[in-house]
Amino acid sequence: MTDLSQLHERLREWLPGQRWFGAKNRAVGAVTTKQVVTLVEGEPGLVHVVVSVADGEDYQLLIGLRTELPEHLEHARIGVLNGQVCYEAAFDSELTSHLLGLIAEDSWVGGIHFAPEGDAGLDPELRGRPVGVEQSNTSLVFGNRYILKLFRRVVAGPNPDLQLHRALYSVGSKHIARPLGVVTDGFVVLGIMQEFLPAAAEGWAMATASVRDLMAEGDLHAEEVGGDFAGEAYRLGQAVGEVHADLRRALGEDREDERRLHEAVDAMHRRLDGVLAEVPELDKHEQALRAAFEQARAEGTRVQVQYIHGDLHLGQVLRSPTGWVLIDFEGEPAAPLAERNALRSPLRDVAGMLRSFDYAAHQMLVGQEDDHQLTVRALEWSDRNREAFCDGYAGVAPDPREQAPLLRALELDKAVYEVAYEHGNRPEWLAVPLASIARMTGGEDQP
Ligand SMILES: Nc1ncnc2c1ncn2[C@@H]1O[C@H](COP(=O)(O)OP(=O)(O)O)[C@@H](O)[C@H]1O
Numbered sequence: 001m002t003d004l005s006q007l008h009e010r011l012r013e014w015l016p017g018q019r020w021f022g023a024k025n026r027a028v029g030a031v032t033t034k035q036v037v038t039l040v041e042g043e044p045g046l047v048h049v050v051v052s053v054a055d056g057e058d059y060q061l062l063i064g065l066r067t068e069l070p071e072h073l074e075h076a077r078i079g080v081l082n083g084q085v086c087y088e089a090a091f092d093s094e095l096t097s098h099l100l101g102l103i104a105e106d107s108w109v110g111g112i113h114f115a116p117e118g119d120a121g122l123d124p125e126l127r128g129r130p131v132g133v134e135q136s137n138t139s140l141v142f143g144n145r146y147i148l149k150l151f152r153r154v155v156a157g158p159n160p161d162l163q164l165h166r167a168l169y170s171v172g173s174k175h176i177a178r179p180l181g182v183v184t185d186g187f188v189v190l191g192i193m194q195e196f197l198p199a200a201a202e203g204w205a206m207a208t209a210s211v212r213d214l215m216a217e218g219d220l221h222a223e224e225v226g227g228d229f230a231g232e233a234y235r236l237g238q239a240v241g242e243v244h245a246d247l248r249r250a251l252g253e254d255r256e257d258e259r260r261l262h263e264a265v266d267a268m269h270r271r272l273d274g275v276l277a278e279v280p281e282l283d284k285h286e287q288a289l290r291a292a293f294e295q296a297r298a299e300g301t302r303v304q305v306q307y308i309h310g311d312l313h314l315g316q317v318l319r320s321p322t323g324w325v326l327i328d329f330e331g332e333p334a335a336p337l338a339e340r341n342a343l344r345s346p347l348r349d350v351a352g353m354l355r356s357f358d359y360a361a362h363q364m365l366v367g368q369e370d371d372h373q374l375t376v377r378a379l380e381w382s383d384r385n386r387e388a389f390c391d392g393y394a395g396v397a398p399d400p401r402e403q404a405p406l407l408r409a410l411e412l413d414k415a416v417y418e419v420a421y422e423h424g425n426r427p428e429w430l431a432v433p434l435a436s437i438a439r440m441t442g443g444e445d446q447p
């Protein structure tokens with residue numbers, strides 16, 4: 001095994017600068033190497049590495065090795081090891097192309113299995129380029145036909161993204177990208193490859209463009225402005241309802257049960273405890289949040305549970321020419337695997353999407369001077385699209401609005417998660433979930 005110990009100190013500095021690194025708001029302790037596998041020998045070389053950071057998180061790295069780094073890869077430099085430059089290999093298409101070849105040829109290298117799914121029939125010759133978006137993981141697109149997502153934080157156990165894609169594909173779901181390949185070391189799913197949808201637009205980009213149109217025409221209502229999103233929000237609601245039905249069909253569901261409601265509410269309080277300890281700005285909302293959680297318990301709504309997406313928002317849905325497609329069934333990146341693999345209420349996904357409409361409408365106001373007209377427009381856009389989404393969902397599944405206290409508690413619980421997420425990843429956006437909590441509970445900090 002290549003000795004990477006000379007690189008550990010450098011990785012301690014480099015890791016927190018990566019978008020996908022989960023422990024950004026904590027000091028990184030010692031870094032140790034768990035596994036090193038040489039995937040490509042020679043110049044340039046490619047090694048697959050799993051490192052542990054001191055607080056027990058494991059991360060997957062793809063490290064390129066060259067004696068000299070060309071100018072266009074300089075931004076990817078990590079450090080120097082035995083006279084060779086080490087760098088983030090995801091940016092080097094000369095190296096990433098090997099990954100597709102390994103999957104297409106169903107290969108084993110040093111205990112790692114690169115396998116095609118079913119009769120995928122992959123073309124091994126396409127070159128890979130990284131997806132240019134901020135991500136929790138790293139995705140490579142091959143010739144606009146395949147997309148390989150390499151999970152950065154690796155956790156042993158069943159991978160919900162892979163399991164749920166396989167299950168949905170097996171029942172012919174219209175709303176997923178076809179699974180085409182998997183990379184695993186037997187304990188951990190390291191990556192999954194899917195059909196790439198080149199003509200698809202991201203829901204977040206479409207929704208925020210619609211909000212921008214509305215803001216530019218401050219005197220008009222949402223339905224009077226070009227780029228109204230309500231028709232798409234309705235179809236998205238239908239698609240999410242259909243995916244939930246497909247997941248029930250493929251994997252079953254569990255009966256309604258009051259115990260589950262208590263467990264769900266207890267988990268909301270526990271999450272709040274954790275976030276309060278990290279983010280003092282949330283203190284003033286504690287009482288109102290706990291009251292909303294308890295109201296859901298008191299209403300005693302019975303909770304039907306099943307497999308769900310787990311982290312549904314407008315950045316996880318793509319509008320393809322034939323309809324909405326849901327991606328990334330991994331669940332919340334920071335949640336423990338057991339929780340991400342558990343059966344949960346489908347209202348959780350509905351709540352995630354409702355939060356996202358609120359985000360799309362209000363993120364544009366962050367850091368701006370208060371403008372009453374724009375604030376009213378943002379609320380109007382959010383209400384209109386949230387209703388349209390619920391109408392679409394209710395056309396194919398039980399109407400989520402019939403369980404209003406639980407839905408509200410789940411939305412607030414998601415907003416608490418977002419407070420922690422923004423605090424750790426995008427502090428300048430912390431105001432977005434905090435203002436939503438204030439609006440929903442009638443508290444301070446309302447814009
Ligand atoms: N099948 C696909 N076709 C086209 N683009 C995709 C596809 N899957 C993912 N993407 C693009 O890659 C981005 C990241 O994918 P995602 O699975 O959400 O990764 P992460 O878990 O890192 O957030 C998405 O926002 C989308 O723009």
Ligand SMILES: O=P(O)(O)O[C@H]1O[C@H](CO)[C@@H](O[C@H]2O[C@H](CO)[C@@H](O)[C@H](O)[C@H]2O)[C@H](O)[C@H]1O
Binds near residue numbers: 311359360
């Ligand atoms: O897409 P990921 O699985 O990485 O999800 C994480 O990052 C999301 C941001 O990229 C974050 O979503 C929050 O911001 C979105 C806008 O950027 C908004 O649409 C979502 O509603 C909001 O929750 C997500 O929470 C996090 O898990």
